[in-house]
Amino acid sequence: MRLVIARCQVDYAGRLTAHLPMATRLLLVKADGSVSVHSDDRAYKPLNWMSPPCWLVEEPGTWTVSNKAGEKLIITLEEVLHDSKHELGVEPGLVKDGVEAHLQALLAEHITTLGDGYALVRREYPTAIGPVDILCRDAGGATVAVEIKRRGEIDGVEQLTRYLELLNRDPLLAPVQGVFAAQQIKPQARTLAEDRGIRCVTLDYEALRGMDSTEFRLF
Structure with a gap:
């Protein structure tokens, strides 16, 4: 420079x-x-x-x-x-507070945000077409795949649909339900998701960040 x-x-x-x-x-x-x-x-x-x-x-x-x-x-x-x-060196890039990785970590820590009785299986669950943001189980033990976006658009719904099609071929996981979670969900994306039987959840980042962590508690 x-x-x-x-x-x-x-x-x-x-x-x-x-x-x-x-x-x-x-x-x-x-x-x-x-x-x-x-x-x-x-x-x-x-x-x-x-x-x-x-x-x-x-x-x-x-x-x-x-x-x-x-x-x-x-x-x-x-x-x-x-x-x-001045030599500025290599630019590492902008890291924004509240990006998808942060949302994923917070939701995994507070997985019951999706419903009482939900339990985390793992984050970044690997598949042949890419990792699913969160794999969890609901109160009844059914497998749930969660796709997380800052802004929920049709592309995100399509991505989750592909994951669900692949995961439902695994007899150890099927039937797998889908949750599309985002800070904002476009009306068109919500309509498409609901038409495909995918539940939409709007995430409040500030509320998630303010939740009490139970990670290091005994009780």
Whole structure:
């Protein structure tokens, strides 16, 4: 990552033209080759930018950034106030609170959220077409496969349907019922699930997270 703070003007020529008059701005040159121009407002959004693949040619007082489409970002530098480079390393990616893995762990810990008498068999139950989020048994001992999503859409119902078709071929598990659990379930997904005999459960992440854990209790 290269950070340059400079008084500059910026001219873009391509499908349209744009001009930024002379002012002090932050120029970011990233390892992916992108170049973006930022002011001290507008939050994260740059004033102008060139996405990769693009090429930066530096000449005294001028940066020319061009791409294969022939578009150009011309940055005229009046004064450079700061110029530094920093190695940021490999980006591990954003980890969001409340993603499906967290929902799965919380629901497995509090499996009776699905109903009194439910008991966990295991998380990530392996099948030939991928792991089922949760396999459990209801109060009557019947096997239940649970698919967990943050947002329940038709694709999730289709995924659970495929799991159920496969699991119901196993005489040790059949008959296997399905539960489609999500923080939000789209009406179309709910209609499809219920038409296929799959129960829909809306999960309250905050309520699950606030439940008392019994994991380390004797009583």
